[in-house]
Amino acid sequence: MEVIIAQIGKVGKSACRAISVVDALILGGTLILWDWLLNYMAYHQPWFYRLIHPALLLTINDGRLIPANARKELLTRDDIEEQMRLQGIESFEQVAKAFVQSNGEISIIPRENETNSSKREGRRQV
Numbered sequence: 001m002e003v004i005i006a007q008i009g010k011v012g013k014s015a016c017r018a019i020s021v022v023d024a025l026i027l028g029g030t031l032i033l034w035d036w037l038l039n040y041m042a043y044h045q046p047w048f049y050r051l052i053h054p055a056l057l058l059t060i061n062d063g064r065l066i067p068a069n070a071r072k073e074l075l076t077r078d079d080i081e082e083q084m085r086l087q088g089i090e091s092f093e094q095v096a097k098a099f100v101q102s103n104g105e106i107s108i109i110p111r112e113n114e115t116n117s118s119k120r121e122g123r124r125q126v
Contacts, residue, residue, distance in 0.1 A: 053102045060098035063111070073100045084108060 042049040059069050059080060070080065080098070083106040089095060096111045 056099040056101065058097060059100055059106065060092060060095045060108070062097075063093045063095055065092060069100075073104075075100070075106075080106065 038052060042052055057069050057073060059066055059073070059075065065077060065080065070076070084090070084092075084095065084098075087108050089108060089110060094110055094113075096109045098106055098108045100106055
């Protein structure tokens with residue numbers, strides 16, 4: 001009798017595992033469907049794209065940090081300086097503008113300095 005109960009218990013456990021695998025597949029399929037649907041809507045409807053993709057946020061303008069905008073994205077001065085160093089920029093004075101993109105990355109537009117502008121002028125004359 002105990003052996004039969006043990007066998008029934010094993011069958012019950014495997015049935016529960018099968019249900020949780022099915023549940024996981026349903027959950028994964030639902031997530032994929034929602035992702036596809038949101039991307040489809042954003043591609044075909046400009047108003048929906050603007051709704052789910054935030055606009056660029058200016059964090060540095062003309063070499064000056066805009067603390068209120070950095071705070072909106074929970075960025076510290078150290079976070080921004082780290083991104084500047086990763087892009088080869090040493091100080092805020094070298095930055096014309098910096099934006100937080102909709103994916104969270106920081107894009108930095110360096111200032112035109114005299115060395116770069118003279119090189120470009122030389123290329124144009126050739």
